Ligand SMILES: CSC[C@@H](O)[C@@H](O)C(=O)COP(=O)(O)O
């Protein structure tokens with residue numbers, strides 16, 4: 001592999017920091033969640049399966065070639081990461097968490113297939129949104145244990161969303177949130193924004209339903 005040592009190091013550090021950040025907020029209980037960062041056009045660093053995401057070290061990460069078969073021991077959900085990197089070259093990091101707000105609200109909107117999030121100032125925490133009057137659509141997919149098939153379904157359906165209306169993430173019903181950004185800092189900010197927005201949305205639905 002010809003990925004530069006510095007780029008690999010930086011990708012690993014982004015993943016380790018994001019795992020710690022998510023664990024501190026209780027979003028990755030019992031080894032749940034998986035984290036990745038792009039190294040270059042053809043490679044990413046991805047967490048290995050079953051590791052405590054709050055205690056990651058470099059030994060818990062693998063360097064993966066996006067166009068090659070995935071190595072053994074990689075996150076069970078790695079195909080969801082790889083498919084995103086392949087579909088969108090602007091994505092620099094992808095973080096998956098089992099946060100309560102995401103898992104709960106996803107079940108409520110599973111049949112509908114998406115959540116429209118509108119009316120919140122915090123929407124401006126998402127890249128490209130500059131006014132509270134803009135809304136976003138958060139896709140919701142049925143959960144599955146057939147991750148390669150799910151990854152294909154996710155990518156196919158994401159193509160139907162206009163880029164300016166698609167939130168930088170999606171939900172798996174009863175499971176959790178996948179969020180991405182141009183780099184680790186942005187993906188982490190998006191994770192935090194999703195959590196707060198989905199909590200607002202839950203509360204709003206509670207009092208207006
Ligand atoms: C520990 S239950 C959660 C897992 O089934 C899975 O959804 C998950 O997020 C972590 O899987 P992993 O293979 O460690 O990346």
Ligand SMILES: [Zn+2]
Nearest residue numbers: 032033175176
């Ligand atoms: Zn998961």
